[in-house]
Amino acid sequence: MSDIGELVRSASRIRALCVLRWNEDEIRPWVAAVRPEILGDESDWEDAAEDIDPVVIEALKSVTKTVNHNNTIAAGFEKDVVVSSLLALHDAGLQMDGEAMQGWALANGWSGKNPEHLAKYVQAINAGKRPRCSRVLSDDYIDSLRHRAGEGDA
Numbered sequence: 001m002s003d004i005g006e007l008v009r010s011a012s013r014i015r016a017l018c019v020l021r022w023n024e025d026e027i028r029p030w031v032a033a034v035r036p037e038i039l040g041d042e043s044d045w046e047d048a049a050e051d052i053d054p055v056v057i058e059a060l061k062s063v064t065k066t067v068n069h070n071n072t073i074a075a076g077f078e079k080d081v082v083v084s085s086l087l088a089l090h091d092a093g094l095q096m097d098g099e100a101m102q103g104w105a106l107a108n109g110w111s112g113k114n115p116e117h118l119a120k121y122v123q124a125i126n127a128g129k130r131p132r133c134s135r136v137l138s139d140d141y142i143d144s145l146r147h148r149a150g151e152g153d154a
Contacts, residue, residue: 055094059086059089060108061108062085101118
């Protein structure tokens with residue numbers, strides 16, 4: 001999947017892209033997020049439209065605007081932003097799918113190894129680990145995300 005991520009980084013110059021699948025599981029998150037035009041038999045991709053909770057998408061949008069995408073999210077400020085957001089989502093009981101979120105990140109300008117790091121953080125947090133971070137989010141962070149996602153006080 002990182003090969004597609006590298007292509008997406010220079011997407012402004014790409015007019016068309018043909019992806020031949022070798023292993024559809026590797027590109028399924030990207031297909032789910034980007035929803036490209038499928039040529040030929042679409043049956044393998046019918047279930048590719050994985051839904052990400054709208055609150056999780058709002059968190060991803062916020063993280064996307066906050067981090068410097070020239071830096072890795074494996075350390076420093078960027079790691080704190082990502083991990084604190086993911087932990088808040090987890091603690092609020094929101095479902096996170098690492099592969100779907102990785103696909104969303106690829107489709108929304110994340111590049112290099114960062115989409116892969118994102119998926120690994122989600123997998124670790126879903127497994128009960130709590131990666132270290134020093135950033136503390138406000139108590140109303142999740143409520144704010146819910147409001148932006150149109151869920152109000154849900």
